[in-house]
Amino acid sequence: MTATQILGTDLVKNFGKRPALAGVDLAVQGGLIAVLGPNGAGKTTLLRCVATVVRPDSGSLLIDGLDPAHESDRIEVRRRLGYQPQQVSFALSARVFDALDYIAVLKNIDDDRRRRQWVFHVLDLVGLRDRAHDTVGSLSGGMKQRLGLAQALLGQPSLIVLDEPAAGVDPDERFRIRDLVAQRRTEATVLMSTHLTDEAAVCDTIVVLDEGSVCFVGSPDALARAATGRTWVQADAAPAWARASWRQADGRYRILGSEPAPPGAELVAPTLEDGYLTVVGAAV
C-alpha cells in the first residue's frame, strides 16, 4: 500500500474573527507525523481539515492529489481515511461490538460477515476483544480511547488522523496507545496531534504549529538541534533575557535563550523539549 500524501498550501481557517489557521503550508507523506503545539495553536482545526470534516476558508489542500472540496474526491479520501477526533464518543449504552459495527457500516463495509471479521480484528489489535459484549459505558477512560483508535483502524486506512489519541489517560495506557499508533507507521501515513514532546519523540516527522502557522517541520533530532548553543544550566535563577527557564530536579536552572551565555552557566546538549520551546518562542 502506498502511503498517503498530504499537501496543504496557505491554508486559512477562521472562526468568526479568530484565525485558527493563518496560512499553513504542509507537505508530508508516510510514517508517523506529530503535529505538536500549545493549546489553541490550531492543531485540531488542521487535523479536521485533513480529515475532510472542516473546509478551509482559503488555500489548497490535496490528499493523494484529491481535493476534498469536491464531493467525489472527498468521498474517495474518506474511503482511505481512519479518523479519531479529540472527543471520542460512543453511545454509553451501546455494546462495544455494536459501536464498532455501526462505524464499519458507515465505512461502507457492507458485507455482514466481512464487517464482523473487521470488528473483531481491530478489537484484537487494541486488546479489547474480551470486552466486545460489554457496554461502552463500562469501559475505563483508557479503554474508550483504545476503542476510538479501533474504529479508526477499520478497513485498513492508508491515512490515519488521530487528534490527541492518548489525552487524559494514565501512563500505562498512554504507552500502550503510543505503541499501537507507532505500529501503524509502516502501513499508513499517520498524522497525530499532541502537546506532549515525549509523544512526538517517537515520530518520524514533527510539525510544530503555533498561532495557526507552521514554525518547524523536521525530525525529532532536528527539532532538538534548534536549541543547540542556546541551552544552559546554572545554579542561579534565569536572567531577564531568557526565553524560558525552569528548575530541574537537581536544583539547578535550565535556561533557553539566544543571548551570550551568562557567567558561570554551563552549555548543555538540548533535548526535544528545549528545541520545541525555542521554535515556539516560549516566554519565561
Place this chain on the structure above:
Amino acid sequence: MSTPLIDPARLERNWQAITVELDVPAASRLERLVRRLGLAPRLTRVALATPGLRRAWFVAVAVVMFVALIAGDTATNADNILGFLALAPLIPVLGVSFAYGVEADPSHEIGVATPMRGLTLVLTRAAVILIVSALLLTFAAVLNPAAGFWAVAWLLPSFALTFTSLAVSTWLSPRKAAAVTTGMWLVFLLVVNGAASDRLAAFTAPAQVLYLFGAAAAFAVLWQRRDRFDLLAVRL
C-alpha cells in the same frame, strides 16, 4: 514425513471465521423487530444506532397515542379533526430532529469523516421515522370509520414539513430547524384559518397539491445544499 491432509493456513482461517461468528453478540429486541420488517442488518444498524433516535421513537409513539385519543371523536367535532391534522404532521418532524446531528449521535464527528454521505444517513433515518409515524398515525385515524379522507390528509403536509425541516437544518441545528418549521406551520394554519370560512381549508384537496409542491421544493433545496451534511459545522 507425511503431507497434512488439510492446509493448516486454510484451517486456521476457517477457525477464525467460526470464532468470529460465535462471538457476535445477539441483536437487540428492537433490532430483531426492525429486521423482521424487512430492513437489511446494516440499514437497521444505521437507523437505530443513535440513542437520540430511539428516544425520538418512544416520544413519537407516545404522541401518537395522545393523537389517537383526540382522533376518537373526529366524526362530530371539527376542532378535534383540526387538532389531529395540525399535530400529526409534526410527529415526523420531531422524530427527525432527534435522529441526527451532534446532539443525537455521540459518534457524529467520526461518522462525518466516513464515506457514507451525510444526506444518505439523514434520509435513511428520516424514512424510518416517516414510515413508522405514517403507519401508526394512519392506524390511529382509521380506527374511526367516519374519519374518511381526513385520516390521511396529514400525510402530504408531514412530508412537506419533514423535508422543510431537513432543508432548514442545512443552516441551523436539527432541533432549531424543527422548532422554526413547527412555528412556521402553526402560523400558516392560523393565517389560513383566519382567512377562510372552512375551518379545514388548510387540508382540502387544493391545499394538498400545495404541500406536494412544497415537499418537492424543500427536497430540491436539501439536495442543492447536501454537502452541508458532509461537514462538521452544519451538524454542530
